[in-house]
Amino acid sequence: MKLGILETGRPPRSLQPQFGDYPAMFRALLGESAYDYTTYQVFDGQWPQAPKACDAYLVTGAAAGVYDPLPWIPELKAFLVAAKGKVPLIGVCFGHQVMAEAFGGRVIKSPKGWGVGLHEYQVVHREPWLDGPDVIHVAASHQDQVVEPPPGARVIARSAFAPYGMLAYGDQPAISLQLHPEFARGYSEALLEGRRGEFYGEAAASEARKSLEAPDDSARIGGWFRRFLAG
Numbered sequence: 001m002k003l004g005i006l007e008t009g010r011p012p013r014s015l016q017p018q019f020g021d022y023p024a025m026f027r028a029l030l031g032e033s034a035y036d037y038t039t040y041q042v043f044d045g046q047w048p049q050a051p052k053a054c055d056a057y058l059v060t061g062a063a064a065g066v067y068d069p070l071p072w073i074p075e076l077k078a079f080l081v082a083a084k085g086k087v088p089l090i091g092v093c094f095g096h097q098v099m100a101e102a103f104g105g106r107v108i109k110s111p112k113g114w115g116v117g118l119h120e121y122q123v124v125h126r127e128p129w130l131d132g133p134d135v136i137h138v139a140a141s142h143q144d145q146v147v148e149p150p151p152g153a154r155v156i157a158r159s160a161f162a163p164y165g166m167l168a169y170g171d172q173p174a175i176s177l178q179l180h181p182e183f184a185r186g187y188s189e190a191l192l193e194g195r196r197g198e199f200y201g202e203a204a205a206s207e208a209r210k211s212l213e214a215p216d217d218s219a220r221i222g223g224w225f226r227r228f229l230a231g
Contacts, residue, residue: 001035002036002056003030003036003055003056003058004037004038004040004048004056004058005023005026005039005040006040006042006058006060006076006079006095007021007022007023007039007042007060008059008061008062008076008094008095008098009060009062009063009094011191012194014194015187015190015191015194018186019184019187019190022060022182023037025182025183025187026058026182028184029182029218029219029225030225031226034226035229042075042079043070043072044072047079048079051086051087052087054087056089056090056229057087057090058090058091058092058095058225059076059080059091059094059095059098059099059176060094061092061095061141061180062094064094065094065109065144066094066097066101066107067109073098076098077102078102080098081103084103084171084174085171088173088229088231089172089174089176090174090176090177090225091174091175092176092177092181093142093177093178093179094144096146096167097145097146097178100149100164100167103150105146105149105153105164106146107144107146107147108144109143110143110144110145112145114141114142114143114199114204115140115142115143115162115178116140116141116192116204116208117139117207117208117210117212118138118140118211118212118216119139119140119159119162119179120135120136120159121137121138121165122134122157123135123157124155124157125155127168129224129227129230131227136179137214137215138179138181138217138218138221139180139181139183139212139216139218140178140180141183141192145164146164146167146178147164149164149167150167150169152170152171153168153169154167157177162178164178165177166178173231175225175228181217181218181219181221183218185216189209192208192209192212193209
């Protein structure tokens with residue numbers, strides 16, 4: 001399978017030498033040899049020639065918000081609409097949000113503030129590609145949230161903080177997740193420390209840092225993504 005990674009942003013420059021970019025994180029999550037990967041830096045105007053240029057697409061996270069006045073964001077929404085029903089789609093964090101907006105939902109900068117550290121989601125709708133218990137623990141790093149899901153989308157997993165944290169689309173093969181299964185623990189810790197005191201206060205940062213010491217379900221989510229792509 002040829003998997004197109006729609007790269008919508010990059011990690012902080014200081015962390016890239018150690019942790020790489022988002023496509024590298026997703027290749028590690030899914031398996032370096034699992035797919036024929038092609039990366040498109042959509043934030044820099046690189047696009048597939050057509051939706052069927054790849055067999056499926058994964059939309060990465062980004063520092064941008066879906067409401068930011070950047071020319072590539074409406075272009076990405078238009079591409080997702082063009083790809084609807086033609087190829088499977090997966091969105092993570094910003095990818096989750098931009099898919100929701102593209103297909104008729106709504107995203108805002110949440111008044112709840114930042115979600116950081118290891119978050120617990122409850123699985124509320126079982127899908128054929130799901131396995132294991134009905135609770136997942138995965139790293140979060142977001143302030144924006146889906147507040148209105150698109151028509152026909154169903155909630156797969158959620159928390160009180162993020163009620164629309166994982167969606168599946170009833171009218172196309174597409175799923176999306178607000179959490180970051182691609183983040184290794186070391187990267188989550190380094191990102192948190194780099195933003196301590198600027199993006200969030202000392203108490204919130206310390207609590208989030210402590211939460212990252214617990215086991216996470218990132219590998220399990222990688223399995224979900226692989227089974228979903230397998231159809």
